[in-house]
Amino acid sequence: MAEKTILFVAPAQAVTQFFPDFKEAGIAAGIADSLASALAxxxxxxxxxxxxxxxxxxxxxxxxxxEAKNHEAFPPVVVFTDRGTAAEAARCLELGAKDYWLEPLSWEKIQAMLPGESPARPVAAALAASPVAAGAPRPAAQPEASGKGFAVVGQHPAIRRVLALARQVARSKATVLISGESGTGKEMFARYLHASSDRADGPFVAINCAALPEHLLESELFGHEKGSFTGAIARKLGKFEMASGGTILLDEISEMDIGLQAKLLRVLQESEFDRVGGSETVHVDVRVLATTNRRMEEAVAEGKFRQDLYYRLNVIPLKLPPLRERGDDIPRLAQFFVEKFRKAYGLPPLAFSADAKEWLVAYDWPGNVRELQNLMERAVLLAGDGPIRKSHFLLDPDVWPGEAEEGADDDLAMAEDAEGLGDDAPADPFEAGAAVANLGEAPGGAPGEVVPLDIMERHMIIKSLDRTEGNRTQAAQLLGISVRTLRNKLNEYRKLGIDVP
Structure with missing residues (x-):
């Protein structure tokens, strides 16, 4: 018998994803589905x-x-649930539970509870320290659902339902159709499914079906033989062959030409295909995931997508909610991205100002999670030592920070008025919102001195280019302007004899 053994009293689909981890750690695990079978x-x-x-x-x-109270040497019990309450947690802890968790489970949490992995707390101490036992709100769930190092952040019921279904089907070979608005994280969920599957050690290959015309997409998917068309100077393996033993993601599947859909249907049904210009049948073992931001039923009704292929792809539908419908996940995700980027750029911990928090929740997020991620990176770079303010989001590409915020407290005017105030003048007149102070030291001048707007603008551009190692596209994104505007500004500086990247 293994040195450590675990018994789960739970549905099999809730825990089977961890069995490879148990095997690797030398832990024996069993499942019971009732009180009688658990006691046996x-x-x-x-x-x-x-x-x-x-x-x-x-x-x-x-x-x-x-029942445990009747047995002196009864094993410790950890209770978990997807919908906990403070009252239920208190009852379980009072009855002697070692801990009370909200799902999702994670291998790291399970491992930490095993004897020898971390010190166990006596139940009495747990009761004394438990916020639930003290009548506080229900314990917070872990902010991330992980699949072998891959994390999905979110606790809103809408996203948790999607995560629960994803975990349940991750280890199967069933085709999954992931739908949702642009920027909701469809590819991220596809990667999560792959990372949580038995194919995690195999390749993950993604291809955007909207990015290539039909003849090129067919060659990319299925490969081609030498001489099959002009320019085919050698045999080429397609994405399906490259993904064999792993997972292939067909991104924006709704944009695939209907003529190519029949060949894809054959792969899904028979796991085989012919290369372009070839006569040899190629067999593959691939798990297929697909994404779309369209209503597939409408595409089928309009004759733009094969009905039989839609049914074959839609074995497991995962519909991702837009960010605007995810409530408290918005500030949670914002903080997650801020932590990610401030660590990447070596910056100190950053907090959000009150106006930034209000704006984050009130904004409609048409670009969803992708837009939030980009704005948080920009805010981290502009905020410097913080706090992150509404002005750091820089939504208007024609406006610099501090110029057009209804509020930004008229930072420039405040700075000008501060001249001559002596000891009462603020140490940094741009502290409330000017990005120049947050990108680094102000360009010249003594503390408290007003910096002309054109110098501040030039300083921001140069610092943004430094941050992105000269990448103009990324620098323009951080500044909230177009690449063309950035290029024009750099040309102006060069004409003035100013050395710029």
Missing amino acids: AIRKAPPTLIFSQAKMGVYTAESLLA
Whole structure:
């Protein structure tokens, strides 16, 4: 018998994803689906630890904990649930539960509870320290659902339902159609499915079906033989062959030409295809994921997408909610991205000002999570030592920070008025919103001195180029202007004899 054993009293689909981790760690794990089967398993071979779902049909974890009181050497029990309450948590802890968790489970959390992995707290101490037992709000769930190092951030019920379904089907070979608005994270979810599957060690190959015309897309997907068309100077393997043993993502599948859809249908049904210009049938073992930002039913009704292919792709539908419908996930994601970028740029911890928090929640986020991520990177670079203010989001490409915020407290005017105030003048007149102070030291001048707008503008451009190692596209994105505007500004500086990147 393994040195450590775990018994799960839960549906199989809730825990089977961790079995490879158990095997690798030398841990024996079993599953029981009722109180009677759990007690029988415990009598036969007492486990090191029990993880029990709070409710499962007529079964409740409280009944298992009540039974534990009758046995002196009963294994410790960790209760988990997808919809916890403070009252339920308090009852479980009072009955002797080692801990009370909100799903999703993670391998790291499970491993940490095993004896020898981390010190176990006595139940009495857990009760004393538990915010739930003290009548505080329900315990916060972990902010990320992980799949072998891949994280999905979100706790809103809409995203948790999608995550629960993704975890349930991750280890199958079923085709998954991921739909949602642009920027909602469809490719990220595809990668999460791959990372959580038995194919995680295999290749993950993605191709954008909207980026190539039909003849090139066919060659990219299925490969071609030498001489099959002008320019085909050698045999080329397609994406399906490259993904064999792993996963292929067909991004924006709704844009695929209907003539190519029949060949794709054959691959899905038979796991085989012919290269362009070839006569040899190629067999592959590939899990297919697809994404779309369109209503596929409408595309089928309009005759733009094959109905049989749609049904074959839509075995498991995952519909991602837009960011504007995810409530508290917006500030949670904003903080996640801020932490990510401030660490990447070696900056100190950053907080959000009150106006920034209000704006984040009120904004409609037409670009969804992708837009939020880009804005947070920009804000981190412009905020410097913080805090992050509304002006750092720079939404208007024709306006610099501090110029057009209704508020920005008229920073420039304040700075001018501050001249001559002596000791009462602020140390940095641009502190409330001017990006020049947050991108680095102000260009020249003594502390408290007003910096002309054209110098501030030039300083911001140069610092942004420094931050992006001369990448004009990224620098323009950070500044909230077009690449063309950036190029024109640089040309102006060169004509003035100013050395710019």
